[in-house]
Amino acid sequence: MKDLIIPWDDRDMGTPAKTGAPVTLRIDGFEVTVPEGTSVMRAAAEAGISVPKLCASDNLEAFGSCRLCVVEIEGRRGTPASCTTPVAPGMVVHTQSDKLRKLRRGVMELYISDHPLDCLTCAANGDCELQDMAGAVGLRDVRYTAPAGGQMANHFTARDTSGAANPQWRAKDESNPYFTYDPAKCIVCNRCVRACEEVQGTFALTIEGRGFDSRVSAGAGGDDFLSSDCVSCGACVQACPTATLQEKSVIELGTPTRSVVTTCAYCGVGCSFKAELNGDQLVRMVPWKHGKANRGHSCVKGRFAYGYATHRDRILNPMIRERITDPWREVSWDEAIGFAAQRLRAIQARHGQKSIGVITSSRCTNEETFLVQKLARAVFGNNNTDTCARVCHSPTGYGLSQTFGTSAGTQDFDSVEAADVVMVIGANPTDGHPVFASRLKRRLRAGARLIVVDPRRIDLVKSAHVAAAHHLALRPGTNVAVVTAMAHVIVTEGLMDEAFIRARCDWDEFLTYAEFVADPRHSPEVTEALTGVPAADLRAAARAFATGGNGAIYYGLGVTEHSQGSTTVMAIANLAMLTGNIGRPGVGVNPLRGQNNVQGSCDMGSFPHELPGYRHVKLPQVREIFERAWGVTIDPEPGLRIPNMLDAAVDGTFKGLYCQGEDILQSDPDTKHVAAGLAAMDCVIVHDLFLNETSNYAHVFLPGSTFLEKDGTFTNAERRINRVRRVMAPRQGFADWEITQMLANAMGAGWAYDHPAQIMAEIAATTPTFAGVSYDLLDRLGSIQWPCDDTAPEGTPMMHVDGFVRGKGRFIVTEYVATDEKTGPRFPLLLTTGRILSQYNVGAQTRRTENVVWHDQDLLEIHPHDAEVRGVKDGDWVRLASRSGETTLRAQITDRVSPGVVYTTFHHPDTQANVITTDYSDWATNCPEYKVTAVQVSPSNGPSDWQVDYAAQADRARRVLPAAE
């Protein structure tokens, strides 16, 4: 296997890069020019000279505590620390001299005298900066030794030389499942504390005590890492120069010897990582400092939760069965693929060309997704292709293409650093998009203001050193009313950016819109009755957004997953245009995508009405491009969307489905209806890592490969195409694109791809926004934000800079229409759903990692008042019922939710939150209304009948026959 180390400089430059006027100085005789504000240490590093250091790191502000980095500067007295000394013009610096060497040795000697000398058996051996520095300063001798009979204090021996217990000694903290804290090895350099504050923004660590007594402490007295506020992002572990904070995987497997740069397969932030290995044994994931989405940071999922790849539940052999009531039979790949192909063709012969379809995955690569939709269009001969983005961000596609002309976020993540007012609506970044949240929090600590529009008091509303200036806790389902009321305030108070609107938007449409929105029925005073948002708060938030400088909007599924999801997206776009917040850094409309490749799966033509690049199948000139490339005729009619497929299955006209990497039975609404649809089909092919819930209704199971086992690309929420690189061979034999190709070829396709780079070449040749993308360019640039073509050969970080993609921006009238999902006497509460940091989507991956220590079951959040009138106490089992169904789970009493609102997550299959959700959906796209369901909550003794039956059916459906001899 090729070891891919990108030729980028991974050195630690000591202190962060600065921007400023150039300053020239001399260091050890070399002239070097750096931006004003740069430290002498960094300037030296730029000149190729490393100054010894322990407490400095280029992702943290300099601290100046270790004094190892001292230098001499001509004309200045003493020996200043180079990490805290800024450069000055004409400065002459010496980094080596007898005096400096002596000082540095003295510093090291003191450190080492209070450090155990067990380097050879230490987990950080070979990866320890203390060790490196001892070498760099030429430490040869430590003069301080403990006298017999006790007395000399240290931190690292449990007992002193007299045998008495050492009061300074602390035991290892192994409470976190992924890393350990061994106080005996701590040099109190403060890097971990600063990483937790500056990089992650959690403030879980402090230095307790002073002088010799000082030590790192997680949380308040008595806390360990697990019980503290720590979110296990690992930034402190990465920052620690010693083995004090150390990955358990490194302790167990040894230091890694090779690394491959790749992309996280969890959320839509799309963090870049170095996968560090020994042979094909993954030792750890380290966020890559040159990753442009994450800038060297990550969350607990990407860094630590990769254990599912080797979990014993992973299926490694293809399986088939005649009927879903039969046990599974393990077969060869040939037999499984042949069985699937023959069944699909038989269904088409009997029920027509349009009786089968595919579901592509937002967790698979662009190349895989492209092939799956091509399978439907070119091999099945229909447009029955959809993706799970249907159930999350399809309204983004519709809404933004109507207003701006393109289905994507407008900015890169770096843009948040220039925002002055940030509006977060229907998103919970600290749980859903943690690395973006860290970058946002950093900006908020630097003074930007925050508006949160969410029914729940999400963590951003109030957490360490961050507080929302405005929290509009609206009733679920009233987004359009709230955003339109904000526009009302802006228009009627004359706060809009008229120059921008005149220059960039259709003025007549604006006038119509302004007249609509100025109507008193949209005023916050009138809408308060239905939204529950106090008029004064809403006015204040609208004014802040319109007048506070660069205004950026970030939104998530709390916007899209509603009956009026598309309308809310348009309302958000209106708000951005109204205030001129488009087309420069610090502003924009930014959908936060749930899964890693939601953006990519939409770009790749997964939707049944669109060919790759968001071009409707009705357009003959677009069909022609693909007809020529593929040598087939493409159906000009839109195909079935996921809910439509299930409806057609129940009606008997849709009989076969190839579902790659998705678990629609768990993730889609109205579980009973999904189950009925699946049960009505003659051939369900599930292509996944695990026997997921959907596979209970499958006839063919094709084992999938993980992101570690294949090449490809993911496209994150910034439109950034990142490379996924194969770091080990697929455990079940094939990368997923190869499996799709085998199925296509068994149906007569004649495809002959031998590497995903060829698939990308086909995408580039057929899709204008990808015209310039290639694996070579990706290797060279690291990542590319589409559009990438002749006019933007290195991609486009920011969209709509001089004009909208569609020409003039369009204001669209956004009338609030109440959802038909209404509370009443039977179902008086509103259920809304969301997710949690440690778990991902349906949990198939994260439930198979140690992440379960943070979330081992879904809980129902309920306000104390609603709980009390129902006689529900914290931790009780409760029955949750809607008109669709009922389930049971445990209650958590909290005032994060308002009275009348309850909340849960959907990470665990036995909770079956989607038994409760209904079949209502977004008017334009059929994106399900997950975020509003009328429910009742009552005390219960345990699982509902449905849960018991479901579990029994699932057990039966998962039986596998022992392999034949």
Add this chain to the structure above:
Amino acid sequence: MSPEKMVHMANQIAIFFKTQPGDDAADRVAAHLRDFWEPRMRQQLRDHVAQGGAGLDDLVVQAARSI
């Protein structure tokens, strides 16, 4: 698809376009249905209209002529 669900979905589309300026709402509903509803769904809608169109918004009934 159950008739109730289809009627609900079609009416939702009509409700949006009704709020839009201009007098071409029926055409826009029809265009939306042509763009996003698979032929089977449009057939079911046409059949429902032929049988009286119970529950359907007038705008949908008008639009159904040209889908």
